Amino acid sequence: MKRLGGIEAGGTKFVCAVGTGPDDLSAATFDTTTPWETLRGVIRFFHDSPVRAIGVGSFGPLDLAPESPTFGRITSTPKLEWQGCDLSGEISRALGVPVGIDTDVNAAALGEARWGAARDVSDFLYLTVGTGIGGGAVVGGRLVHGLVHPEMGHIRVPHDVDFDPFPGACPYHGDCLEGLASGTAIERRWGVPASRIESDHPAWELEAHYLALGLATWVCTLSPRRIVIGGGVMRHRRLFPLVRLELQRLLNGYVRNPALGPDIDRYVTPPGLGERSGVLGALVLAERACLGSGAR
Amino acid sequence: MKRLGGIEAGGTKFVCAVGTGPDDLSAATFDTTTPWETLRGVIRFFHDSPVRAIGVGSFGPLDLAPESPTFGRITSTPKLEWQGCDLSGEISRALGVPVGIDTDVNAAALGEARWGAARDVSDFLYLTVGTGIGGGAVVGGRLVHGLVHPEMGHIRVPHDVDFDPFPGACPYHGDCLEGLASGTAIERRWGVPASRIESDHPAWELEAHYLALGLATWVCTLSPRRIVIGGGVMRHRRLFPLVRLELQRLLNGYVRNPALGPDIDRYVTPPGLGERSGVLGALVLAERACLGSGAR
Numbered sequence: 001m002k003r004l005g006g007i008e009a010g011g012t013k014f015v016c017a018v019g020t021g022p023d024d025l026s027a028a029t030f031d032t033t034t035p036w037e038t039l040r041g042v043i044r045f046f047h048d049s050p051v052r053a054i055g056v057g058s059f060g061p062l063d064l065a066p067e068s069p070t071f072g073r074i075t076s077t078p079k080l081e082w083q084g085c086d087l088s089g090e091i092s093r094a095l096g097v098p099v100g101i102d103t104d105v106n107a108a109a110l111g112e113a114r115w116g117a118a119r120d121v122s123d124f125l126y127l128t129v130g131t132g133i134g135g136g137a138v139v140g141g142r143l144v145h146g147l148v149h150p151e152m153g154h155i156r157v158p159h160d161v162d163f164d165p166f167p168g169a170c171p172y173h174g175d176c177l178e179g180l181a182s183g184t185a186i187e188r189r190w191g192v193p194a195s196r197i198e199s200d201h202p203a204w205e206l207e208a209h210y211l212a213l214g215l216a217t218w219v220c221t222l223s224p225r226r227i228v229i230g231g232g233v234m235r236h237r238r239l240f241p242l243v244r245l246e247l248q249r250l251l252n253g254y255v256r257n258p259a260l261g262p263d264i265d266r267y268v269t270p271p272g273l274g275e276r277s278g279v280l281g282a283l284v285l286a287e288r289a290c291l292g293s294g295a296r
Numbered sequence: 297m298k299r300l301g302g303i304e305a306g307g308t309k310f311v312c313a314v315g316t317g318p319d320d321l322s323a324a325t326f327d328t329t330t331p332w333e334t335l336r337g338v339i340r341f342f343h344d345s346p347v348r349a350i351g352v353g354s355f356g357p358l359d360l361a362p363e364s365p366t367f368g369r370i371t372s373t374p375k376l377e378w379q380g381c382d383l384s385g386e387i388s389r390a391l392g393v394p395v396g397i398d399t400d401v402n403a404a405a406l407g408e409a410r411w412g413a414a415r416d417v418s419d420f421l422y423l424t425v426g427t428g429i430g431g432g433a434v435v436g437g438r439l440v441h442g443l444v445h446p447e448m449g450h451i452r453v454p455h456d457v458d459f460d461p462f463p464g465a466c467p468y469h470g471d472c473l474e475g476l477a478s479g480t481a482i483e484r485r486w487g488v489p490a491s492r493i494e495s496d497h498p499a500w501e502l503e504a505h506y507l508a509l510g511l512a513t514w515v516c517t518l519s520p521r522r523i524v525i526g527g528g529v530m531r532h533r534r535l536f537p538l539v540r541l542e543l544q545r546l547l548n549g550y551v552r553n554p555a556l557g558p559d560i561d562r563y564v565t566p567p568g569l570g571e572r573s574g575v576l577g578a579l580v581l582a583e584r585a586c587l588g589s590g591a592r
Contacts, residue, residue: 223442
């Protein structure tokens with residue numbers, strides 16, 4: 001039985017892996033350059049390590065409307081040369097195997113649901129806070145897709161411009177959540193990358209405030225049973241406790257459940273799979289592609 | 297075959313109905329007073345018009361965790377005498393029939409899904425803008441419940457206090473969406489009820505702005521295939537066109553789909569059932585209670 005392939009297609013790197021799960025996975029990483037060059041590396045990788053099917057968790061936005069003639073293509077990304085790229089189609093045609101595709105965060109949510117921090121819940125939110133901010137929601141055991149797919153980083157949040165005059169870094173919306181709280185926003189606001197900002201710097205309380213505003217909105221909208229947050233920015237050790245406290249302050253006792261009270265540490269939690277949620281979730285997409293259910 | 301009963305349990309009135317759908321429904325309305333007095337009226341109504349089962353779409357928040365010992369009870373409502381009220385339990389015991397319960401907006405969403413403006417979509421948002429603001433979301437054909445249930449009115453939205461110094465009317469969160477844009481907020485901000493505010497008053501553009509901020513957040517979070525908006529405030533004829541335009545302005549072309557472009561009039565739409573979405577949806581809850589699936 002041939003193994004499955006997973007691709008985490010990110011804006012700066014592509015992670016390709018072959019395996020069956022967290023304990024059986026070999027991976028390689030390529031820089032994201034042009035679609036042509038990047039795909040050549042991907043196809044060579046899987047040519048050398050044959051698989052039954054491939055799953056792709058991709059940056060986006062993607063066209064995921066099942067009825068669309070451009071299903072699977074990347075749409076309004078600021079990375080212009082990738083606009084319109086038919087990632088799953090190209091890979092499937094080159095390798096002759098079924099390829100399933102979904103957003104990077106939806107793939108990561110699938111990974112966490114199967115092997116990670118959301119194994120025991122059917123309704124949860126996976127969030128990543130890195131260069132950008134994205135979220136994948138599972139409701140009743142199924143990924144939320146709807147009209148297109150969620151673009152959670154782009155929700156609007158309160159922004160006190162007297163306190164934080166930074167105008168926001170999102171080219172579409174200025175001070176949406178991603179515009180205020182992504183790694184890119186942190187670096188532009190403070191002039192240094194998040195990884196080089198000290199623990200006692202006010203950047204972290206401000207970051208926790210914006211992230212908690214997003215979480216409060218998602219708690220009120222999706223009522224998740226758990227919130228799993230990955231991404232490079234979350235590696236800062238003060239952030240999780242600050243975000244949990246600020247979320248409780250913002251909700252102010254309105255949503256009554258132990259998860260938002262004494263059990264908050266378990267409610268807002270890092271991924272169980274570390275940085276591998278996405279590529280492992282891509283294996284779940286590959287498995288579904290085998291079964292013919294495509295990206296769903 | 298006995299018919300089904302539906303109750304729309306609101307903060308100011310209870311609508312009780314017996315029937316099988318929009319073309320076969322007889323209803324009566326009671327003022328919401330004390331739990332004891334109100335329930336007495338409800339029970340007398342169904343005593344005189346026997347039904348197989350009853351569905352209740354109730355104001356809340358409600359405890360809807362299936363595993364909870366206080367399932368079905370009203371929790372942190374500002375109407376103190378209703379806190380802890382076991383609406384479905386009391387009615388079921390008094391009448392000896394199964395009773396299903398869910399939030400008022402979830403019931404309305406079920407009504408719109410069965411007979412109204414969302415018959416053809418499996419992923420949509422039902423929103424009501426009246427005394428308060430609430431929302432019910434259907435994802436993949438199922439109501440979103442999760443940890444508790446959504447409390448959509450309480451999402452946080454940007455609030456420019458220089459432009460709109462009104463501090464917000466929500467006792468829990470001040471200027472959450474409900475605090476800024478409910479009928480209560482409109483009346484407090486301008487000193488007159490929404491129903492008496494003229495068409496050319498700046499209140500309507502401000503209202504459309506806040507509602508569109510909420511919709512933009514929900515489009516980015518749930519990616520609904522339709523947004524159905526009911527409630528007294530939406531009866532103002534200028535509001536739908538203003539909200540649609542403002543939603544498009546806020547999304548700024550980021551979510552690419554005809555629904556958010558040329559088809560916006562169909563995307564953001566009034567309920568198909570007018571003011572009867574809730575009580576008709578309660579019939580769907582009754583039907584489910586018959587089948588033993590409770591509130592789900």
